[in-house]
Amino acid sequence: xxxxxxxxxxxxxxxxxxxxxxxxxxxxxxxxxxxxxxxxxxxxxxxxxxxxxxxxxxxxxxxxxxxxxxxxxxxxxxxxxxxxxxxxxxxxxxxxxxxxxxxxxxxxxxxxxxxxxxxxxxxxxxxxxxxxxx
Amino acid sequence: xxxxxxxxxxxxxxxxxxxxxxxxxxxxxxxxxxxxxxxxxxxxxxxxxxxxxxxxxxxxxxxxxxxxxxxxxxxxxxxxxxxxxxxxxxxxxxxxxxxxxxxxxxxxxxxxxxxxxxxxxxxxxxxxxxxxxxxxxxxxxxxxxxxxxxxxxxxxxxxxxxxxxxxxxxxxxxxxxxxxxxxxxxxxxxxxxxxxxxxxxxxxxxxxxxxxxxxxxxxxxxxxxxxxxxxxxxxxxxxxxxxxxxxxxxxxxxxxxxxxxxxxxxxxxxxxxxxxxxxxxxxxxxxxxxxxxxxxxxxxxxxxxxxxxxxxxxxxxxxxxxxxxxxxxxxxxxxxxxxxxxxxxxxxxxxxxxxxxxxxxxxxxxxxxxxxxxxxxxxxxxxxxxxxxxxxxxxxxxxxxxxxxxxxxxxxxxxxxxxxxxxxxxxxxxxxxxxxxxxxxxxxxxxxxx
Numbered sequence: 001x002x003x004x005x006x007x008x009x010x011x012x013x014x015x016x017x018x019x020x021x022x023x024x025x026x027x028x029x030x031x032x033x034x035x036x037x038x039x040x041x042x043x044x045x046x047x048x049x050x051x052x053x054x055x056x057x058x059x060x061x062x063x064x065x066x067x068x069x070x071x072x073x074x075x076x077x078x079x080x081x082x083x084x085x086x087x088x089x090x091x092x093x094x095x096x097x098x099x100x101x102x103x104x105x106x107x108x109x110x111x112x113x114x115x116x117x118x119x120x121x122x123x124x125x126x127x128x129x130x131x132x133x134x
Numbered sequence: 135x136x137x138x139x140x141x142x143x144x145x146x147x148x149x150x151x152x153x154x155x156x157x158x159x160x161x162x163x164x165x166x167x168x169x170x171x172x173x174x175x176x177x178x179x180x181x182x183x184x185x186x187x188x189x190x191x192x193x194x195x196x197x198x199x200x201x202x203x204x205x206x207x208x209x210x211x212x213x214x215x216x217x218x219x220x221x222x223x224x225x226x227x228x229x230x231x232x233x234x235x236x237x238x239x240x241x242x243x244x245x246x247x248x249x250x251x252x253x254x255x256x257x258x259x260x261x262x263x264x265x266x267x268x269x270x271x272x273x274x275x276x277x278x279x280x281x282x283x284x285x286x287x288x289x290x291x292x293x294x295x296x297x298x299x300x301x302x303x304x305x306x307x308x309x310x311x312x313x314x315x316x317x318x319x320x321x322x323x324x325x326x327x328x329x330x331x332x333x334x335x336x337x338x339x340x341x342x343x344x345x346x347x348x349x350x351x352x353x354x355x356x357x358x359x360x361x362x363x364x365x366x367x368x369x370x371x372x373x374x375x376x377x378x379x380x381x382x383x384x385x386x387x388x389x390x391x392x393x394x395x396x397x398x399x400x401x402x403x404x405x406x407x408x409x410x411x412x413x414x415x416x417x418x419x420x421x422x423x424x425x426x427x428x429x430x431x432x433x434x435x436x437x438x439x440x441x442x443x444x445x446x447x448x449x450x451x452x453x454x455x456x457x458x459x460x461x462x463x464x465x466x467x468x469x470x471x472x473x474x475x476x477x478x479x480x481x482x483x484x485x486x487x488x489x490x491x492x493x494x495x496x497x498x499x500x501x502x503x504x505x506x507x508x509x510x511x512x513x514x515x516x517x518x519x520x521x522x523x524x525x526x527x528x529x530x531x532x533x534x535x536x537x538x539x540x541x542x543x544x545x546x547x548x549x550x551x552x553x554x555x556x557x558x559x560x561x562x563x564x565x566x567x568x569x570x571x572x573x574x575x576x577x578x579x580x581x582x583x584x
Contacts, residue, residue, distance in 0.1 A: 001319040014319060021314070028307035029314070036321050071300060078297040094298040097290045 003036065008049035011040060012056075019056040027067030030060040184539045187500055188532060190330055194505045195528065197334040198341075198513040207287040208342045209517045216343045218242045231347055238344075239351035243359055250363065250370050257374060270317060273332070277312040280335045281305060333502050337509035341517065349514050353507060353556050360550040372548070504551040508535075511559045522574065523566045530562035531555045 003011055015037050022029035034057050041057040044050060082089040202208055215222045218241050221234035256265050282305055289295065312332075315325045344352060363369040508531050516524040534555025542549050577583050 001322060001325070021310075025303075026307050026310055028304075028311050032311060032321065032324065071303070075296060075300050078300075082295070082297075089297075092297045092299060093295055094301045095286050095289045095295060097293045097295055 003040065008047075011037070012049050012052045015040075015053050015056045019060055022060060022063065027064050027071075030064045030067070033057065034060040034064060184536060187535065187539070190326060191500070191505060191508060191532070191535065192528075194330045194334050194337070195509050195512045195531075197331070198337050198509040199516045199524065201284075201334070201338055202341065202513045202517050203519070205287050205291045207290075208338045208513075211342055211345070214343065215345065218245050219344060219348055222345055235345070235347035235351045238348040239355040242352050243355045246356065246359060247370075254370055254374050254377075258377060270313075273316055274309075274313065276332050276335065277328075278305065278309045280339065281308065281331075284335060284338070329502060330505070333505035334509055337506045337513055340506070340510050341513045349510065350560065353511055354560060356507065357550075357553040357556040360552040364548050364550040375548070500551060504555075507552055508555060508559075511556060511563070515559075515563050518567075520567070520571060522571055523563055526562045526566040526570070527559045530558040534558045 003014070006014070015033065018029055018033040018036075022033060037053055037057050041050065041054040046054075078089060078092065082093065219238035220241060221237045223230075223234065225231060225234075253265070285301065285305065289301075311320070311324070312328045314320055315328050341349070363371045366372070511531065512524065512527050515527040532555075534557070535551070538549060538551055538554050541554075
């Protein structure tokens, strides 16, 4: 779908539909909406339609940021309590990894990075919580 | 891969493009010189479109190879097998193994043929809603269920454990966005991304659930079927195309990857379609499609639906449609266009006057079945952790694809995309594995060269 071929009215319609669909607990749709219509909203000369698109894009951006913050804080909160070994966290854990599986590829640096990055982020989140308490 | 050449539209609006098939076209082309110009421009632009096809095919294959190398889940089949490969007895005798694999491949071929015929029957009697609904259910299953399994395995492999809430929320978002991009409207890059990931997922499921030797036999047999179905005068796919053209309507939307903008009605394939009808007609294996690997040995592998999807995929001839607009023509008010139509792959019918808000864009198109089978070949080759073999197969597949596209430009008719690439991939795989690798090992061990 190439929006440059659409008329302005159709663009507004599409942007609005994406915005409304994203409002149903679908922040990814909002993210896509903001990226897709960003150049139309901000990098082009303004007219009536563009103002509407701008409105929806700004709404999508704000919504996406809100959801990202909510998800990140929930995840940090969850991992913190999970690392303490609380029982209720076990009910909400998606998968119980049994440790890293070793294979011929596993000594590759890229693989190491992929594995260590989430661990690093977990560490960071723990740090964040401790810093907050200080 | 097929291409079907339409004559350039000699004038008037876009909607007057013809929907003819084959080389015996009657066109309202204006002047022979114009046609020559257009033809030349077509060939010139064909090369860049070939390159545009390389990128997604390579991405799909890279994804499959990466997954095969890092996640062991897909290289073991845990004792389960597809319903379509009934001969799975453990045996050491080579003859028996060979015969069993051949038997499996023939069973799969029968399934594919059956599904193709079913699809044609549906199409002939105009059960469009059924086909469309089937496609939607199919892609729904693929997007949600198989992605969930994949994510679960990835998380296990990387030893990360997020909360179920986050994961389910993210997967739901991903799935809904995928459905929107594929079946409705979405950014082009995102659509291409979803098509590539879905093909890679399908290929992974196939690699997982097909027994060792069966994979190679199946690839061979399906390529032969593709060749037969597209090129013979009585071929089912050719019939499908001709019927569509007689009715002067778009062949049912198929799952096609396009490097340009997709025609908005070209969406999910009939591939998945037949599968869905098949799964509903049999015992519903939906409950079986559990990611739990501890379910023991059952005949109903979770792959039942995916397999059907896949076979459906194969069924539809994989065609490449090359469409180009000579740049000069675009600026002309008359919109001289050259279109190549893919016969079976349903697509386009550019001659769709009521929907002139969306026009078909130029871009090379390749059926997703092609992606899947190329990836199956390469993924299986890479599962033995021998990079010589993997790279040899990759090069062979790309050369085959190039060659097929050249033939497309030369013959200007429907061509299957699988045979040349798969045959050359198979030849290269076996030669490298049995001849080159021992040679290189021997030479380097004895310090002749390396």
